[in-house]
Amino acid sequence: MPDAADPAPMNARRKFRREGEERRRQDLIEATLDSVAEHGLEGATLRTIALRADVTAGLIRHYFPGKEELLQEAYTALVGRMTEQAKAALVMEDASPRQRLAAFVTANLNAPIIDARVFSLWATFLGRASADPTLARAHREGYLGFRNEVEAVVAEVLAAEQRKPDASQLRHHAIAINAIIDGLWIEGCLAGEMFSPGELAAIGIKTVEAELGLAPEREENQ
Amino acid sequence: MPDAADPAPMNARRKFRREGEERRRQDLIEATLDSVAEHGLEGATLRTIALRADVTAGLIRHYFPGKEELLQEAYTALVGRMTEQAKAALVMEDASPRQRLAAFVTANLNAPIIDARVFSLWATFLGRASADPTLARAHREGYLGFRNEVEAVVAEVLAAEQRKPDASQLRHHAIAINAIIDGLWIEGCLAGEMFSPGELAAIGIKTVEAELGLAPEREENQ
């Protein structure tokens, strides 16, 4: 029974905790990505983001010059995380190049890289990349890093097969394989339930190996 | 010298012409796509769109129940146009299945299908598809139509080679080829200047034919 005897002020100011700077920035970026994934760039308002980070809107301006910068940093963080995860699949000691390539493809065509939320973010930001040079650069760097990684593995695989491709052939292989992975990734993210588990990865490996002209592993149907 | 003698009223009402209903709707949809491509979903306001269509904002409500419906119709129109263009490359009389497949790949990896504006639109809308069932359905239908088209050509090509793939193999080929085209399409749209003219198409044809296990056309390097 809230009455005159109630000692609590009825217009209590919101309680809060001071967090470390890095932690707050991280939380705000995460909240931004969540908001964008759920409501799109249009629906990701400062107030929505702040609410998700359990903070009031004004605080954002204490860490970021403006909304634009927050979005850019969020996208940069996203791209960084994506390529980092992708490359992580490559660090396998004592595995043949061909196995490492297969593992790379498999990793990129399963969770957590195949993920509707990440895809939504990827597409949303990329749609604005053609108009925003900062976003375009963030994407470009991630993309080239990924493709170089692919090219390096391809070179190893072919070397293990005693083949000496020139730079142009290597580049073409990398472009093609990159396209295969990207294309299957999109299909998986958009319509994951249309594929049985592991199906996309199996298709990816087969297609990549065909592109490289590697002999089928064992069974030769048609 | 605009003075008291000037017969023209100083607050003249805007002159306008009455257009046919279909024409106006078409114009408004086109203006919407332009706005979204340039400013993103967030920047595509009714006033911006109306300005581009050379009309005042209120008129939009005369043709569409609300902004959402306008955006949905615009996306549907875009998807329809894209798949239509893609399929158009398939109607070649007296050409071998393999030639038709190659022509299909080539058409999809050159202008006007490789186009930064279309890509921007595609990505922007797709980013919101996971949250908007109407957009998701529009995309799904376009995608399945495209893939069925691919599957049909693949079946013809393999039949011409006396091969009898079962339904599962056919499906896998279609998925893979669709991914190759999509992936290369994205690369071309986002970084067209990194590729020489025709390079993407050449890579696409080679990769697709490798995936299908077709013997190389003539020259056999490694």
Added chain:
DNA sequence: GGCCTTGTTATGCAAGTGTATAAATAGCCT
């Protein structure tokens, strides 16, 4: 314990948003 810094909240504001409604006029019909 009391103070001081600064992270945090609260409030305000001008600009812009989508939508509703009233007023005007273009162009067809007779």
Added chain:
DNA sequence: AGGCTATTTATACACTTGCATAACAAGGCC
């Protein structure tokens, strides 16, 4: 030519947006 109707413009409104600024208090320091 003159009237009718529906397309089009104009205006208003309630609400949201990003940003600015002032008030406040959390937590380290002496």
